Amino acid sequence: MKVVTLGGNRQVRIDERVTPEPGPAEVLVATRASAICRSDMSLYIGNDTIVGGGEAGKGLIVPGHEPAGVVVEVGAGVDSVRPGDRIAGYLPVGCGHCEYCNAGYLMLCAQWKCLGFDLDGGDADYFVLPARNCLPLPPEISYIAGALMTDMVGSQHHTQKVLGVRGGQTVAVIGLGPMGAAAVLVAKAFGARVLAVDLLPARLQMATDLGADVTIDPSTSDVLATILDLTGGQGVDAAIDCSGSPAGQNTALDAARKRGAVAFVGESRSTEINPSDQIIRKLLTVVGGWYFPLGEWDEIVRLVLGQRMAVENLVTHRFPLTSAEEAFRAFDQRETEKAVFVWDE
Secondary structure (H helix, E strand, C coil): CCEEEEECCCCCEEECCCCCCCCCEEEEEEEEEEECCCCHHHHHHCCCCCCCCCCCCCCCCCCCCCEEEEEEECCCCCCCCCCCEEEEEECCEEECCCCCHHHCCCCCCCCCCCEECCCCCCEEEEEEHHHHHEEEEECCHHHHHHHHHHHCCCHHHHHHHHCCCCCCEEEEECCCHHHHHHHHHHHHCCCCCCEEEEECCCHHHHHHHHHCEEECCCCCCCCCHHHHHHCCCCCCCCEEECCCCCHHHHHHHEEEEEEEEECCCCCCCCCCCCCHCCCCHHHCEEECCCCCCHHHHHHHHHHHHHHHCCCCHEEEEEEEHHHHHHHHHHHCCCCCCEEEEEECC
């Protein structure tokens, strides 16, 4: 089978490997879609990886933590999944018995491993996954949509559920890369009015196409003044920063109304804020947004189907696996937004 590996220094390899066999409690999946994520760039460039242990970033692990495909073989003891089942891959693999795993938050397990960083992921013709990590895909949902419903739509669903986003509220989304675009789509599905903020015209246009009510370009408008004007001077009910930049994070804190809520979703190593004015004196709720608990998948599927969410509209480019070098180069240089490897069904 063909696999992709990323050895750093923007080097992409396409190699042939023996198709793996599923072990006990595991399944073998024929990949049908695998999305590229901004966090993959740490493997591609070779700088400090966002997640993963000692093997991440050494060019040994197959990337791809947003895959979907069809089960072709099951290991010993597997009775919850059968060959022919359509699934998406749940990226964290936990110990299976700690308090976090038992609650479905496998990514909080002290021993967790990440698909595509610690374990071979979906940028290959086949990948192995624990049966517990197989998220069932109904026939109405494509493999591409299924892949994007994990890290992107799934993360936003859980984050906005924690924020209490609902109809009648106004939500600001700051940073309209792939995750920010998903935030717009989910907030609209929850019934909120969405104010979308980014510097790039193409991203602002995509946000409009996905349903954003207002778009704001910081290079031509005072973002905070515009948001206050649009909300009667009160600020937004919830602000979601997907930029990971200090400016974006501070804008989110400033734009939220008193007793409002803010989520930091964009990855960030450090930033400087003013807790007294931005959080304490506003009685603000501030949360971290990162993935979703395993038991929430059915809710995510119901939202996508019930609201007829155009999840595939988040994708700007599709590539065959053999074009991996071009795909990662284009994604790195921001010639694409969400890009996905696809296989013929």
